[in-house]
Amino acid sequence: MGILSKSVSFCRYIVQGELPGDFLSWVDARLQKYLFMDIDDTAQEKSVGWVALGNLLETDFQQGVAHQGEYLTFSLRIDTRKVPAALFRKHYLLAEAAQLRQKNRVMGRALKAALKETVMQELLRRQMPQPQLYDVVWRPTPGRLWLFSTSPKVREVFETLFRETFELDLYLLFPYTLAQSQLTSESAFDALELLSPSLGTPIQSGGQDD
Amino acid sequence: MINLDVIERLWNYRFLGREFLTWLWFKSEDNPEGTITLPGQEPLSLEVGEKMRLEVGEGEYFQSLAVQGSHSDHQEARLGLRQGKTPEELHLKISRDKLEWPLTLKATTLEVKGLKTNASPALAEADDEAHFFDQMAQIEEVTEILDRLFAEFLRLRLGPEWQAQELPRLKAWLAAEV
Numbered sequence: 001m002g003i004l005s006k007s008v009s010f011c012r013y014i015v016q017g018e019l020p021g022d023f024l025s026w027v028d029a030r031l032q033k034y035l036f037m038d039i040d041d042t043a044q045e046k047s048v049g050w051v052a053l054g055n056l057l058e059t060d061f062q063q064g065v066a067h068q069g070e071y072l073t074f075s076l077r078i079d080t081r082k083v084p085a086a087l088f089r090k091h092y093l094l095a096e097a098a099q100l101r102q103k104n105r106v107m108g109r110a111l112k113a114a115l116k117e118t119v120m121q122e123l124l125r126r127q128m129p130q131p132q133l134y135d136v137v138w139r140p141t142p143g144r145l146w147l148f149s150t151s152p153k154v155r156e157v158f159e160t161l162f163r164e165t166f167e168l169d170l171y172l173l174f175p176y177t178l179a180q181s182q183l184t185s186e187s188a189f190d191a192l193e194l195l196s197p198s199l200g201t202p203i204q205s206g207g208q209d210d
Numbered sequence: 211m212i213n214l215d216v217i218e219r220l221w222n223y224r225f226l227g228r229e230f231l232t233w234l235w236f237k238s239e240d241n242p243e244g245t246i247t248l249p250g251q252e253p254l255s256l257e258v259g260e261k262m263r264l265e266v267g268e269g270e271y272f273q274s275l276a277v278q279g280s281h282s283d284h285q286e287a288r289l290g291l292r293q294g295k296t297p298e299e300l301h302l303k304i305s306r307d308k309l310e311w312p313l314t315l316k317a318t319t320l321e322v323k324g325l326k327t328n329a330s331p332a333l334a335e336a337d338d339e340a341h342f343f344d345q346m347a348q349i350e351e352v353t354e355i356l357d358r359l360f361a362e363f364l365r366l367r368l369g370p371e372w373q374a375q376e377l378p379r380l381k382a383w384l385a386a387e388v
Contacts, residue, residue, distance in 0.1 A: 003345055004338065009323040012353065053342075068342060137346060146349065150321045172216065174319050175230065175360075176223040182361050183368075191368040197225040198367075198377055199232055200266065202294045 002054050002075070002135040002148055011155065013145040014181060015138065017168035023140065024064070027072055027166075031061040034165040036077040043125035044081070048157055050165070051077045056131055072138040076147075076158050079129035083120060092119045134158065145170070220318060227317030228265075228296035230363050234258075234315075235300065236380045248358045252306055259301030259312060262287055266295040274298075291384050299323075304355055311352050320360075325352060 002008075020026045036049030036059055052058035052065045053073040066074050095115055099107060107115065135148040136158070147158055155172070162170055171177050179192050238244050238256040247253045264275040264287060275295055277287040291297075297317060304311045313325040327348045334341045366376045 003349075004334070004341055006329065006334075007324050007326050008345070008349065009321070009325070010349070011319055011321045068339070071346065073342070146353075150316070150319075150323055172220075172319070174220050174223070175226040175317075176219040177216075178320060178357070178360055179223075179226070179364050182357070182364060188368055195223075195226065195368070197229070198372070199229050199380075200225060200294050200296050202292065 002133070003073075003137060003146075004054060008148060009150050010146045010148045011150055012173040013147065014171045014173060014177065015140070015143045015145050015166075015168050016171070017166075019140060019168075024067060027066060028061045028064065030165050031066055031074060034161060035059040035061065036079075039079055039081075039129050043121055045124055046081070047077075047079045047129070048161055049077060050074045050161075051133070053135055054133065056133060070139055070141070072140065074136050076134045076136060076154070076161065078132045078134070078154070078157060080132070081124045081127045081129045083123045083127060088120060088123060091123055092116060095119050136162075224318045225296070226367075227320060228298060229367065230360060231297040231300045231315060231317050232291065233363050233366075233376075233380065234302065234359065235297065236383050238302075239383065240379075246359070248362055251358065254355060255303075255305040257303040257305075258284065259303055259314075261299070261301040261314065262297055263299040264290045264295035265298045266293070288384070304352065306351075306355070309348070309351075311348070313352065315356070320356070322352070322356070325349070 031050045034049055036051050037047055039047040050059075050061070051074065052061070053068075053075050055075070056077060058065065061074075066072050092115070095118070096107070096112075099111075099115065132154075134154055136145065137148075138145040147155065149155065149158070159170055159172075162168075173181070176192070180189070183189055183192060234256060235258050237246050238258050243255070244257055245253045245255050261278045262276075264277070266273050273295065275287070275290045277284070277290070287297075299314055299316050301312070301314045304313070309328050311325060311327070314323040315321075316323065327345055329341060329344055329348070333344060366372050
């Protein structure tokens with residue numbers, strides 16, 4: 001569910017690194033370089049890239065489409081072709097039977113592996129890719145970013161593409177990193193490093209267990 | 211600033227997120243109004259909602275308890291807490307001024323799921339740009355509240371007050387019959 005939905009889900013990041021002077025046009029150029037490339041007319045299994053916020057088809061970032069006030073907004077588009085296991089099995093058995101009829105001998109392991117690959121490629125080419133869209137909102141000052149997905153797989157794809165696109169440091173905010181971003185004294189950092197759980201063991205009912 | 215060994219840190223500091231969620235639950239019941247006043251902030255109200263997931267152990271000793279229901283069903287979850295389980299996901303309702311935000315907070319990653327904003331339906335229908343800024347203002351407000359709550363928890367958790375006062379009070383709350 002994207003940023004404009006009634007119900008939103010997200011994880012957060014800290015973005016760090018030196019930003020160029022002509023930051024906005026640099027962002028546009030970087031997004032343009034890593035924009036989403038359509039794979040409808042290919043046999044490619046997967047494609048990932050940037051599109052305009054919430055717009056599957058808009059890949060022109062040159063007119064400042066990503067600038068919204070103090071935010072930069074765009075979406076991660078992931079297209080994936082998938083071959084259902086049962087469909088693959090059926091077509092592999094058909095291809096194997098055809099080979100047996102043709103050559104009249106049992107196939108070795110290497111030939112079977114090659115046939116599996118051929119069948120998979122053929123089926124992939126015939127499947128339409130499924131598009132998925134995940135919104136990204138980045139506030140360069142003070143370097144905060146929201147990814148509107150909570151899937152670890154999407155997070156991984158996003159982190160890889162973001163780092164490749166902008167060559168900036170990107171850190172997921174979770175208890176340790178959020179704590180690090182909030183602490184200011186050396187002694188507090190040390191205390192965080194040495195911290196151990198104080199809950200998670202059974203407690204006696206009806207009284208204080210300390 | 212930040213150690214790059216993210217996965218190890220994520221795993222090793224899960225307890226900190228789960229203690230934070232337990233503390234939020236404790237704070238929501240710590241005073242009759244369920245309000246918390248953070249330094250320099252308007253008071254806010256916290257209410258634990260109808261869904262939560264508690265976990266304990268790892269590998270073959272892993273146990274999970276999903277609880278869904280009204281406040282009376284919190285008894286089962288409180289029993290789970292007393293048995294050493296800690297919350298991995300907690301449904302919360304945060305209120306400030308006249309705004310109310312229901313959401314689910316996940317302990318390990320601090321992800322927010324299912325945050326319902328108070329967006330105006332008319333605005334959402336009529337103007338995408340205005341709707342975007344309205345949504346982001348609320349998302350920023352909620353994340354700022356969560357960050358401030360975490361900062362207050364962290365201040366207590368890393369200081370002497372935790373062992374001396376806050377933890378004994380929290381354990382007494384856990385041990386009390388509902």
